[in-house]
Amino acid sequence: MSDAVASPATAAKPRRQLDRAVVRFAGDSGDGMQVTGEQFATEAAWAGADLVTLPNFPAEIRAPAGTLFGVSSYQLQFGSRRVYTPGDRLDCLVAMNPAALKVHQRDLKDGGLLIVNTAAFEKKNLDRAGYTGNPLDDPALEDHYRLHKVDITRLTMDALEGLPLNVKEKERCKNFFSLGLVSWIYTRPIEPTVAWITKRFAKNPAFAEANTRALKAGYHYGETAEIFTECYGIEPAEMPPGLYRSITGNRALAWGILAAAERTKLTVVYGAYPITPASDVLHEISLHKRFGVRAIQAEDEIAAVGAIVGAAFGGAIGVCASSGPGIALKAEGMNLAVMAELPIVIFDVQRAGPSTGLPTKTEQADLLMALYGRNSESPVVVLAPMTPGDCFFVAYEAIRIALKYMVPVIVLSDGYLASGAEPWLIPDPKTLPDIPVSFRTNPEGFAPYVRDEATLARPWVRPGTAGLEHRIGGLEKENITGNVSYDADNHDLMVRLRAEKVRRVAQEIPPTTVNGPAAGDLLVVGWGSTYGTITAAVEEVQQSGKAVASVHLRHLNPLPPDLGQILRQYERILVPEVNSGQLVRILRAEYLVDAVGFNRVRGLPLSTEEVREAIDQLLKDKR
């Protein structure tokens, strides 16, 4: 981090220039940490920084106040250079109560900024967090960190004096005081937050006034309180010019569907049963009835996938989203679409663990399930977005491929992409690839399983088309006629045809982007949400002059046709994944290369630091 002292024109205190910072707000789930973090991200983005966010909230809806498992946090990294991850180690931690300190302290860098709300460090909260004494009295804390003990609660109450609110209501504004303070520390503009508060509390001017006052009080406190001796500036990042917005992965998935609906002018039936972390796709879709997307909240995931298979049979686009346990339930429905050769799209917003596992935590462990987790030979197309914004393009692409090849497509997102946000250069929908749709209407030479030569797709027929009445189903069928068939050779042929159809989707995959030298000592291969971490780690290693490159796969089935060739240009191959080694197995099996995995399965994204260390280690072990 290059630190240069700048002379601030406005602030009275010295301002130091940084090129990036990692900040985390942590508190009780009732402390409003998500809103605080989101608003800080908005402020950072307004000031032109690139950023990546990481919200983290407890699985319990109303966890008991003050407990360790009730801690909610929001982290972001923002910077003047390209930012790929929410950051590993914190430059600044705001701990609104003892539990938050206890849970998050270990992530704070030595010498990092630690802001605590002293009012919350009283007996009851200390007990609940499992502290025997008050950690703020421990001199070690001040030795390790730049500790700022601020009575945020009292300062907030003072600022709100005279407002017609009760004590509880006033106290609830304290998160905006913290936000104001951190905004001052990192010279972020508070205007967007003032505007947000005004809009959010439009119906309740007293709350609007209180939160705005708390925000400003925090900001001024930074300016005037003697304990803060400097603030930090971060220059705007060099980003491609254009109009930006913040977008989460789940919203991007939903909007990708809307874009495909608009382009194809087809009805979309969206089937879902609520499940963390996929529910927000359903919520988002449900807001947009004007786009011809018909959402059904089904009785379970089996019905959800059934409904979309029915919709696809009817000539509509069928899409559903779920997470691990729900995807497991959908297996039979997906296989019906495999047999009936109907286009459906399934989003798997992966979460951690088998069974209920860790519902709110992230993981990449459904890859093998997506590829192989259905009975018999069941080839489907599998795609994975790399960033929250990429979810938009991948959702759209999934629908395009499904319709073109008459196949089910699975999209592997995850909890990290789902709620993580990034500044997103807003695309012009007109620039998206076309999705041609042609329904068969000509009865001449028609049979349900006659195939297109290039794609092997069978014709899509809308019921309602006279002369094309036909029956299909899950029983094996004779190629071309679609008649039920138990013939041995026909079955073998159909198994091959279904696989070949998916294989041909490789025609759609653009040349793989290699980040770094085209040949060298080591290639890092990743997929899905590890894109940011791997890219950041590889760029760091590259800066030290090493011949290391990375590729990131968006297409997992079929794999990019040029991948084998690329793999052979490097001496070693490292595959970091948030699972016990799934892609690495596939690469080894598919290309007979000695790829090694780097695997951590903690319900958290990988850290840049550990990936970099794994790269260094493998370079050292080089044969």
Place this chain on the structure above:
Amino acid sequence: MSEITEAPKKYTKKDFESDQDVRWCPGCGDYAILSAIQKMMPDLGIPRENIVFISGIGCSSRFPYYMNTYGFHTIHGRAPAIATGLRLARPDLKVFVVTGDGDGLSIGGNHLLHVLRRNVNVTILLFNNRIYGLTKGQYSPTSELGKVTKSSPAGSADRPVSPCAFALGAGATFVARTVDRNVAYMEETLRRAAQHHGAAFVEILQNCNVYNDLAWNVLYDRESKIMNELRLEHGKPLLFGPVDDRHGLVLEGATPRVVRVKDAPESVLWVHDDGNTWKAHVLSQLWAPDFPIPIGILMQVEAPAYEEVLLEQERAAIAERGPGDVAKLLVSGDTWRIG
């Protein structure tokens, strides 16, 4: 929603017969049901291409292959869910669901419950043979307690469910029962079901002559039928029994009782009102030998169909703010310009 402009041509039964060989066991009750449905289809006046039969898995669920309409033979138990998605996508189609006692009430009980309570506009035909036919004769959720089958050599310990009571409990808006061996009456009931707006549920008592022969003999046998079959006719008293000694039903509070017509004044007899949901619940509980078995339409009421409510919401949203525009959506909310 159906936008049928020209009057459909006059069909005959033959127009609904597909080119597939029918593969049920000879003597199976499914043949009679197939024939009745093919015969009744022309009366619906719906173009053949606008009709879809969706089924689950089971002998009964082979049905769509034999209809010369659109058809989809899907997954065990899931036909109601698939039909719901199809109706939502294509409210212009006439959709039938064909299911069995195992398919509809065991593995698919959940979906059957929800398609009925949502009142999706589909006609559901449940072929009840009180056995798992396709898997060669295990007891089903409608098999009687103590039923001896391959999987229950000591008699089944499961208490049976009444399909009609289930449907009523689920909030169905049309509930009827018919018998495969009474073709003319079955045809009439099926026609009424197909013409119902909303989810129509018909339990068809069907004979599996291979694994559960004569399970409905009380209603087949000339003699026993007399005291065990209760024909439901809207507006008429509930009567059964021999011509010279008619029996009737009376309701005492919520409790039904059998009376001899000659002993009871006409005014106390229970007159069937198929719009009365309360009484339909009582009817659905009547079973032999204590009571005769009601055959016909137990209840039919009007209620908005699920997909029409959703489509109305869509229309209202478009009327209010115009059709969706993705370019506008992408730039809605907080945005900022760089460069």
